[in-house]
Amino acid sequence: MKSKQITHEEELFHNLFMEYYPSLLSFARYYVKDETIAEDLVQDVFVKMWELREQWKGVENFSAYIYQMVRFRCFNYLRGEKLREEMMRSYKEEKLSIVEINQYIEEEIFRLVNQAMDSLPSTYKQVITLTLEGYRVKEIAEKLNVGEETVKKRKQAAKQVLKEKLGKLYVFLLPLI
Known part of the structure; x- marks a missing residue:
């Protein structure tokens, strides 16, 4: 080499x-x-x-x-x-502001959903609240001492009221109820 x-x-x-x-x-x-x-x-x-x-x-x-x-x-x-x-x-500042905006949106949606829930008649509100807590129709009927059909009708009526009050925001609540 x-x-x-x-x-x-x-x-x-x-x-x-x-x-x-x-x-x-x-x-x-x-x-x-x-x-x-x-x-x-x-x-x-x-x-x-x-x-x-x-x-x-x-x-x-x-x-x-x-x-x-x-x-x-x-x-x-x-x-x-x-x-x-x-x-x-x-x-990082931009990302932080996006996080803050998302948090604001979540809080505002939560506030509007709660406001719509509070406007429901108490019998409808009970059914929707128990549904959100994970109870099934049969269990809700037993808890409220009503028939399953009554629970289904109240749930359907409550959904209709919520849909009218929340408009497009209703889609956020739909998977839960």
């Missing part, structure tokens, strides 16, 4: 990396406060430096140039993080 010859350019770049990396890492950490992120940002700068190596060869003050690149890279990262955090906060 043939070993690859290291070019003068690669050796120069390696030496620059070894010389500047530790101090650039410390410099980046000052801005981003996270070791791993600072490492990634500094490495990104060195990759960019390698890709644009023809351009920086003519730079008079290389040290100032590379520190400026790291600084800009850190600022770009922080700007992106701030934007991401703002978007997440906005999403």
Whole structure:
């Protein structure tokens, strides 16, 4: 297997990396406060430096140039993080308001159903309440000391009143009664 010859350019770049990396890492950490992120940002700068190596060869003050690149890279990262955090906060606030709206709707439906239930004659209300509690027609008839047909008629009449009072909201109550 043939070993690859290291070019003068690669050796120069390696030496620059070894010389500047530790101090650039410390410099980046000052801005981003996270070791791993600072490492990634500094490495990104060195990759960019390698890709644009023809351009920086003519730079008079290389040290100032590379520190400026790291600084800009850190600022770009922080700007992106701030934007991401703002978007997440906005999403959470929006989600919270949707939850609040849904809760309001549930409470309002509950209030309207209770209001409609309260308007029922007491015999109808008893039948519907017991139905909502899970009792069957036969059990309701026994509890109220009436015939099963009477329970069925009261239930049917109560449903009709509720349907008229609740309109389209009646569909929320229908599976329960």
